[in-house]
Amino acid sequence: MELVFKALADEGRRQLLDALRERNGQSLQELCELLPDLTRQGVTKHLRILEDANLVVTVKRGRHKLHYLNPVPINEIAERWLSNYERDKLRALSALKAALEER
Incomplete structure (x- = not known):
């Protein structure tokens, strides 16, 4: 549960979770477009932390990874x-x- 609290402590990660709550199953590119204040690398880092906390799961579809809120x-x-x-x-x-x- 500690990882969940750490993940939720950051505003950028909460914005990613909100974006997935509004429309689940988005690619990295789609999430980057929704959050222009974050760099692609920043979004990737935040998604990794959210995945480690089990708040986001990913499914590979072709060449894309789709991100889903858990x-x-x-x-x-x-x-x-x-x-x-x-x-x-x-x-x-x-x-x-x-x-x-x-x-």
């Missing part, structure tokens, strides 16, 4: 770190509903 690690973080807060909110809403129904 949402599983992000969902694991959400379940581990955020689900407890959601349960508290649901309990509070349930208690509020019960209190209002008693009136």
Whole structure:
């Protein structure tokens, strides 16, 4: 999970993930066109870090590698770190509903 947090810490990598969330299965060239502030080498480096964190998977199609978002690690973080807060909110809403129904 440490690799996921490190990967998410960089704005450029988050932009790449957002681009893949909007349209999955993009080539390096397509991603470079969407992020003109990053060099091709920079995009390649960021993609490698995202792959190492299992946030991006690649599939070779002919001469191109297509990059796909893997949402599983992000969902694991959400379940581990955020689900407890959601349960508290649901309990509070349930208690509020019960209190209002008693009136």
